[in-house]
Amino acid sequence: MHQGFGPVPPDAPAPPPGPGAVPPFAAPPSEGRGMRMWLGIGVAALAVVLFCGGGGAALVGLLVSGAEALNEQARTVVGEYLDAVDDEEFSKAYHLLCDAAQQQESPAEFQRRVSAEPEIASFQVGDVSLTSELSVPVDVTYASGGQDNLRALLDQDSAGGLKVCDIS
Template sequence: MTQPTLEGVPPGPGARPPFVAAPTEGSSTRLWWGLGTGAVALLLFCGGGIALLVGLAITGVRAVEDQANQTVTRYLSALERGKPAEAYDLVCAEMRKHYDVDEFAALERNVTTSTGYTVGEVDLNTLQVPVTLEYASGPDRNVTYQLAQDSSTGRIEVCGTA
């Protein structure tokens, strides 16, 4: 008869385990603080991203409005000063195909005789800007300028009247 070996037998009561057991707390306070901090960080991160997107959209809209107003103002100012070549630099490629500088100057002769103008609010859906041209010798005239954005430069350009 052979005797069994003791190598595979677990130790008895009071024996020390071969590893240290993880500590436990009586309450789960630390766990809830960690989960709450994570939730607040996630909320701030997502909320900050949404606020960033809204801010970018508002800034983009204002930039287009400002550029459109500046383009129309520079266009009309150049025509009133008798410098149609400067105004021609602000027109879109489509108008340049149809008119050279001299034809363009003849086309916009009514603007060169005005004594002033008032630029209205830009319609961002249609990219149109209403303008009131003032004349010393007659009634004011309302004109709506059609604008377009040059795809290669991103500039807003005048593309005629609507």
């Protein structure tokens, strides 16, 4: 007999198990947990590749643009120097020389030396060579009709610009 609550109907559910009862499963369900973990690892790996790859691409872009800027600056200074010599603006050409070249000869000595050299009709300045010294190739055509391949040695001045040290 039941204690004070009356008879139990025959179709009533069984009471829940009490303390110490065995649960219906040994561990919480893990459906999809492995897939979510691998998906998270894949997303993290993709983010690392994108960020590192983007940084590498930016570094390559920076190096390429820096090299192009250096080439442009070298072409400009060598072109200005040769144009000044061609126009017999020796003072302007002398100021485009690096400090070491200016210390080796005075403006008057520079003018005598350069005015005795063959006249250049046209020139083409190549790309900067970054070996032991900063230089650019210069293909020249002389007014007399001959051609030559020269090399312009460059140096950086105190302001960060390039100056011509020698063309030979």
